[in-house]
Amino acid sequence: MGWERITSEVVHRGPHITLRRDSVRQPGGTAGVYEHIVVHDIVRVVALDEDGQVILVEDDFYLQQRRVLHLPGGSTDGQHPHEAARRELEEETGLMAGRLRTLGVIDPLPAATAARCHLLLATDLQPGKTNRDETEKGMTVHRWALRDAVAAVRDGRITEAGSFAALLLAAAETATETALPKGLDPAT
Template identity: 25%
Template structure:
């Protein structure tokens, strides 16, 4: 085992300060590298998947979903939580079908990121899917209000530039695919 990084914090105590469906707020007492003891609060958030799904015609499957936190409809890519014991690709296929009714012929991991690692332990797995057809069945969660559509890939990239697509998970997935998709072997 390697020596800990000299900038690492030591966790002295940890407890759940608040719990609700979907996440927990964790309070920790930590010791900083200089010996100072202080508190640190973070969000414990289950892993999530995001799917950039292409139809056989090359259009992207998109959703519009009400987002209460920002009080508006949000346009983006299907995404959702990885269930306990579930493999990430299995979760991507399940969430994609449940939210859109589309089933992917092919599904490949594009990248994995920690989008809020200064605030939360979130891990997002971004996938690219091909051969997506509306042959599945939608099964929305009780708190989901989703409209499904398709869009041209270049139009979605343009929507990012015009501030018309603001969902961070979707933006990252589209931009990563545009820049690195072909280079990483994920067309």
């Protein structure tokens, strides 16, 4: 791989993140220090209702100091990504996924964390129960046409990395599905 970890120490451990400082040998052989964040993987869910509307949420984000429009999702908390996606979708929107499938996986900040973002498509939505945590009390739910959500990615209204990638993948996948003859499943 080119990188070698010599030692590793915890600089900070909090309830949600751990900051580590590693002594490393870099690919060129030079000794160095690499600081990185250890967090659980995350999920983002493209939930499409029976009318082809995508479910978006909008919430206040502390670091951005603004409301951010994004897909439902959050930390896996160590769960399998599908379990976490089902949990996060219901907690944030009050909807349960009848069907769930993987769209892809991205590394949103590969120089800062090994955590990955799992992108999923949820369909056959059923009513469930909203159960937001204290940080999500001001969250609102929106239903947009998928094409409008993709337009929001393109014009900078949706900027969260997982939402950005998942919406583009879902749009490409649904375009492929509608172009195929009936009964042909692109997953096979």
